[in-house]
Amino acid sequence: MKASCQCGQLSAEVPGPTAAVVACHCRACQKRSGSPFGAAAYYPHDQVTLTGEAKRFTRPTDLGGTFDHLFCPDCGTTVTMRGTKNPDVTGIPLGLFEDVAAMRPLRSVWEERRHDWVDIPTAVQRFSRGRP
Ligand SMILES: [Zn+2]
Ligand SMILES: [Zn+2]
Secondary structure (H helix, E strand, O other): OEEEOOOOOOEEEOOOOOOOEEEEOOHHHHHHHOOOOEEEEEEEHHHOEEEOOOEEEEEEOOOOOEEEEEEOOOOOOEEEEEEOOOOOEEEEEHHHEOOOOOOOOOEEEOHHHOOOOOOOOOOOEEOOOOOO
8 A cells, every 4th residue: 555745756655554543633743734633554664665755854752752754855745754652663644545445543642632623433542642
C-alpha cells in the first residue's frame, strides 16, 4: 500500500493495512494536519519504505522526548512521523493513503482537546491524554 504527499514527490510504501490506527486531538497533531485532529496508521519502522527527498522537523514532546516528522520539501506534506516514546514504529497520516482499505481509528487520544463537534465512532479506546 502506498501513501504519498500532495505533489507526489515523497511516498511511503507499507506491506498492507494495519489495525494500529490512532486519532489524536492534541495541539501538535492539529497544527501538523491543519485539521481538528490527526489520524495516523502505525507500522514497525522496518516495514516502511520511503521514496523521494524528505526534510526533517523535530519537536519536543511533553514527556521530555522528541517527535520527528519527515516531510516533502516541495509541498510540505508530512509523510512519516516517529517519536522517542515508541521508536520502533513509524506513523503515516491516514489521509495520504491511496487505498484506505479497512483502516479506521480504533483509539482516540487527547480527548480533552477534541473539538466538540468531532466524534470518532470507530474508537473502542478513548484516552484523555496520549496514554491511559
Ligand atoms: Zn510533495
Ligand atoms: Zn497528537
